[in-house]
Amino acid sequence: MSTSKTGTDRYQQLYQEFHWHIPQHFNIARVCSQSWAEDAQHGQRTAVYFENSDGHTETLSYASLQAQANQLAQLLQSQGLQRGDVIACILPQRPETAITLIACLQLGAIVMPLSFLFGPEALEYRLQHSAAKALIVDASGIDAFLQIRANCPAVTTLITLDCQAEQALNWHVALTNMPDVFQMAETLASDPAILIYTSGTTGAPKGALLPHAALIGNLPGFVASQNWFPQEQDVFWSPADWAWTGGLMDALLPTLYFGKPIVGYQGRFSAETAYYLMEKYQVTNTFLFPTALKLMMKACASPLQQYRLHLRAIMCAGEAVGDAVFNWCISALQIIPNEMFGQTEMNYIVGNSHLHWPAKPGSMGRAYPGHRVALIDEAGKEVADHEIAEVAVHRYDIHGQPDPIFFLGYWNNVEATSDKFSGDWCRSGDLALRDADGYLWYQGRADDMFKAAGYRIGPAEIENCLLKHPAVLNVAVVPKPDQERGNLVKAYIVLSHGHLASAALIEELQSYVRGKLAPYEYPKEIEFIDQLPMTASGKIQRRILRLQEETRSKT
Structure with a gap:
């Protein structure tokens, strides 16, 4: 891959010309x-x-x-x-x-x-x-x-x-x-190297066994999402725990692969700590969960006026970024964030690299070079543009060569490994739609989608809308069972500092969403909560809140 001028779209050339070179021993x-x-x-x-x-x-x-x-x-x-x-x-x-x-x-x-x-x-x-x-x-x-x-x-x-x-x-x-x-x-490149148990977002944790070659599979996406890492003065930092795929395969190992320094911090994350570390160590590249960026956005509206930052690239993953955070990064940090999508089983498969193809606010990007990505239905067939379906990755790239990104299988769980695949397509369990330019738009986990009054609802769009309100620090949208409508849209909201829960605020937030989204999307019920259930890797566990609502409805 070679560099080009900012703002040009070289995606098709980069994607078509990319070839894997996997040594036998690695x-x-x-x-x-x-x-x-x-x-x-x-x-x-x-x-x-x-x-x-x-x-x-x-x-x-x-x-x-x-x-x-x-x-x-x-x-x-x-x-x-x-x-x-x-x-x-x-x-x-x-x-x-x-x-x-x-x-x-x-x-x-x-x-x-x-x-x-x-x-x-x-x-x-x-x-x-x-x-x-x-x-x-x-x-x-x-x-x-x-x-x-x-x-x-x-x-x-x-x-x-x-x-x-x-x-x-x-x-x-x-x-x-x-x-x-x-x-x-x-x-061998195919020998087992790392065992990482999935975060349990949708059920019991499963041990994903990664080969040594998986690191090679991560590199095109890492280089692209970090605006062509490495540059001479690059220093990497991410709050992502090195025990998880995000910290290990998206931060620590790729940085060491390129012989650059990484900052390790032992302590609780805070927006202030993030700014402090980035300033002190002259961090140029980072991977930040949208949750972290939300906290940083709420804590300091204009960080460049308070800190001497050297950032040149931000990669975001774990949840949909949304245009509220996206636009703040541009205005407040003067950086276009590169959203990325991947999983422990096949990481760094979709994303942006705004230096070489335009980033669309809210989009998770295009398939990174080396990965053949499609949206497939329940039968394993590819769907047309603008249809919501499951993100999947093919075992072989567009040139017919094996893609090294894949895990070897789930530890002592042959059935779950088999269920992960439809033929040569590896299913992600995440839903998206693809536009005419090949960009994917995240719609949530397959089990996060629900119907309310006959309408198909995805939480991401509603959450992104609510996040733009100054009273909202973080939010999760889930279905609440309802006899008449099947489900109601319910929002669990963590309030920003200085805002108090009240009936008036609930009405204000409902009106706020009603004025921006479709009438059926505004939250019929809002519950304020001190903190959302999160996995250790920074993802909101909507499943816990959904099950809580199901239990409440039966009492």
Whole structure:
């Protein structure tokens, strides 16, 4: 891919001319760490800038990243861990997280990153289901693990970082005694590398097993959505947890692949913290959930007047951005955000790259080069433009070559893996419509759509409309069962600071939507709530609110 002038539409050329080149042997650890560490000019460059909420800072060079990963790999091997074993880690954004990933992958093991936000039940399910043999954990996750340790007998090796537990190896002590050289496993590009359990938005979590080649599959979208990353001075930061696909495959690993520094921050997200980090570390590229951008928008209307920012690209994913946030990014940050769509199972498949094709406000973009994307019906047939159907990706690109983006399957769940596919089409479970220019417009999860008084309702448009009102900080729209209409449109709203719930405000918000959307789309009922149920990856769990309404209707 080559650069072009801002505003031109080179999409068709880029899409048609793109070809995959997948080596037979490929290991993520080699391309993200070892190759840079062994480069005399690059080894001492920063891989990770780290800061926590207490103000403690560290930097980790590529040479140090590789040396410590070698030591950890030696330690794991000394404990009997080997190629194909599942090794779990509960670590936040910190240098040791990157070290752990590289160590496990160069061992040929399968690394399973777990969020430090998981409670004991969620943690127990994943450790038991995956049969993980080892766990690396710091203070953020040790308490949850100790509560269920007796129920996870397969975990025979426990390595603790900045915390203590019985029959555990101390990270700092154990690594000191290990050599800092290691013979990396010769893995195929198709070998399993990473096990990530889906966030459970629509049901029980499923373990998506990703091959080493999945990183290659992510790269065209990453480069495009980040306005042709990397540039010489690029520094990346995202609040996305490195335990999730968004933080791991959309931020950490691609940044390391290109030998650039990434900022890791251990602490709660806030708009003020986001601006602080971006200013201090001269962040040029970021991935922000729409939820984060909404908070930043509400907290600081004109950030460029308060902060010296160096941003040149913003990628958004996880939820529909909507034109309210889109237009704020342009006016307040002077950046056209590139929306992206993907899943753990096949990530970075659709999106924008406004330098090379125009971004349409509210659209999730076009299929990124290398990915054959279509909207299919229940029978697996492609539908025409302007019809709402399910987003799907074909196993083979437009040139007939295998697309490396795909997961290998769900861990110990052959039936769910089979259900994910209709022939060679991999279903996303997300609905969209495609316009005449090939842009997709997100309509919500298939199970988020509902009918009210005979009309088909998608929550995204209503939520986007409500978000433009100054009283609304965040919102989720769900159906409320109704005997006459089938369902009513109901909005759960988190109020912005300084606004109080009242009957008058409800009427004002209803009138606000009624004046902008179709009459049947305004929320017949509004409930104010302190916070919306969210997955750890930043997605609104409308399913929880929908089930709550169904339960209420039966009482």
